[in-house]
Amino acid sequence: MGMGIIKIANAGQKLKRSITPKKNGFQGATNSPKKGHFAVYVGETQKRYVIPLSTLDHPLFRELLRWAEEEFGFDNSEGGLQIPCNEDYFEGLISLISAT
Numbered sequence: 001m002g003m004g005i006i007k008i009a010n011a012g013q014k015l016k017r018s019i020t021p022k023k024n025g026f027q028g029a030t031n032s033p034k035k036g037h038f039a040v041y042v043g044e045t046q047k048r049y050v051i052p053l054s055t056l057d058h059p060l061f062r063e064l065l066r067w068a069e070e071e072f073g074f075d076n077s078e079g080g081l082q083i084p085c086n087e088d089y090f091e092g093l094i095s096l097i098s099a100t
Contacts, residue, residue, distance in 0.1 A: 042083045042090045051094060058097045064090075 033039050033050040040049050055061050064083060071084035083090055 038081070040081045040083050042085065043087045045087075046080075046082065047087055048080075049090065049094070055094070055097055058100070060093060060097055064093065 036053050037050050038053060040051065041047065042049055056065075064085070067085075068081065068083050072082045085093075
């Protein structure tokens with residue numbers, strides 16, 4: 001269990017680094033999420049969702065990150081955090097997290 005927490009913490013650090021400003025603009029995509037948010041890619045079509053960083057603290061989202069790590073790993077060549085579920089499931093989960 002300790003290793004899982006470390007991997008989740010490392011994923012959070014990678015997300016924060018990916019949206020940290022650099023001298024020449026933002027690292028990563030040209031349409032970077034606004035401060036305090038990050039992007040994930042969901043489903044077969046890789047639909048992009050921008051969600052608050054505070055979502056990382058929720059146990060349900062942490063479980064989803066574990067699932068993503070098992071499926072894709074965190075060091076993927078696609079350049080974004082991929083979530084291995086369909087869009088309806090993800091939207092329902094985010095709605096549930098937002099309501100708590």
